[in-house]
Amino acid sequence: MTTSSGNLAQKAVTETAIKIDNLNKWYGDHHVLKDVSLDISEGEIMVVCGPSGSGKSTLIRSLNHLEEYQEGVVSVFGQPLSRDRQSHKIIHQTMGMVFQNFNLFPHLTVLQNCTLGLTWLRKMSERDADKMAMRLLDRVGIAHLATRYPGQLSGGQQQRVAISRSLAMEPKIMLFDEPTSALDPEMVKEVLDVMIDLAKTGMTMVCVTHEMQFARQVADRVVFMADGEIIEVGPPEQVLVNPQWDRTREFLQHIL
């Protein structure tokens, strides 16, 4: 195992994949994102951590417009996003997302879950879509379960299906919102292994997670959030081992 095998080390020139500029969001009077600004380079693995309620989910869901925000601009590969069709198209072509509770489609088989987008949106033939989905399922080690329904799988297997389903649409950026939090401890590793493999392929990843081992191993940078603000950003050695701020230190003591 290598320590901190970040993709950035091998990349000479990097383009900005996501640029977050002064994002502000309120739920009524409750200010949940306060002037959040962050640049994420292409191929970078960014881990977001912080205490519950600090706005991690809200931030990551703002990136692909699952949440609205009142102020600020998010740009993807240099294109500022708004609420129009064009922006939606950019989001769907570049970003995939994996949720805490999988959100697989229970009435479709594992294979159908993965081919749905390919056949209906990409207009791929059924045979080509099946082939592509089987390749992805094989990559995450569950090709033999392709004909099962999600309800017949373990949590770890379901999350791996969810990752394959997202990857089938060939995104450039993958967003993960606590992908292992709903899993029993013995299943966490199988999902993390898939994510580590994915990181090695040069995928741009934004992961909200409390798995510090994962952060140390693959993250290029770690973002620490509290009360809707980014408190600290930096390489994992700096933020996790040698935090500059009391809040970060306190939080890390709690979860380690």
Added chain:
Amino acid sequence: MNNGALNIGVLLGLVWLLPLMSKLIPLRNFVLLSWIGLYPFVGGYLFLGGRFGEELGLVHGAMTCLALAFLVILYANWILSALGKKGLNELFVPLVSRLVERRIHLFSFVAVWLLVALVIALGLSQVSLEPVPIERWGGLFLTFIIAGFAITMAIPVGVILALGRRSKLPVIHWLSMTVIELVRSVPLITVLFMAVTLLPIFLPADMEFNKLTQVLVAVCLFAGAYMAENIRGGLQAIPKGQYEAAATLGLGYLHTMVLIILPQALRMMIPNIMTSFISLLKDTTLVSIIGLFDIMLMARNIANDKDWVGMHTEPLVMISVLFFILCYSMSQYSLNLEKRLKVDR
């Protein structure tokens, strides 16, 4: 009554549904949709009889041809795919691909469809069936026609009304809500009377519907309004995560609804939907009150026949047994369906 045509009509309805059982047919959901959308034209023609193209009117005639052509293509494709050959609708692909760039398969299908329909139209124009006026339709057949129509139309109408009620556009929302609440808050018998007496007043004088059509519209609306509330209950039970997962894949409103949300909502509501169907079947006996000769009115008339004066009990017992068998098998079927679909989860 013209029995030959009648039997063919019923048989065709069943034959149309047969391909649903086969795994060889692609897009089987569309077969069911086509049955709902197209079969009534064929059935209507065969039940009504008459010279093709004259009594029938242009639209009905054209739709009948299209429907029959669809059935022919469906079966041709089934046989061809069983033999391992390409489907009939692929016939024009090489030709069409020269004219258009996208949706080649769709255009090829439409071309083949129109061609077959034309051939059928030429054939049918030679046919003349003995005409049967609608006033002479009666008995169990009529009960089945009304109940069958109500049951098949309930889900499409219900889905449209339910989605309309959840719509963010105020006009659509209020329109759907008004229809649902209005229809649900009056008894079926009133809806039937209104359809027969009030509807002709609102329509232009030269537009004349027969009684059966008016009743069908009324029953369809009634069934749809109740179904809409069933479906809305199912829609509310779908977790938000399903919409979010669909959105992140890039699915739009229509795709999300048709592929993800409605299949789950409908499955969840199978027991309620079946209950509605059963009460619909029983409610159709009310049409005897506005003078359609369904099975109830038939039974009452038996007692007035000079050969069987005073025979009130026997026909009614007979009808009860008949309805019991029908309703009981429907509820057994729903239990069976539920059990089968549970395996999926």
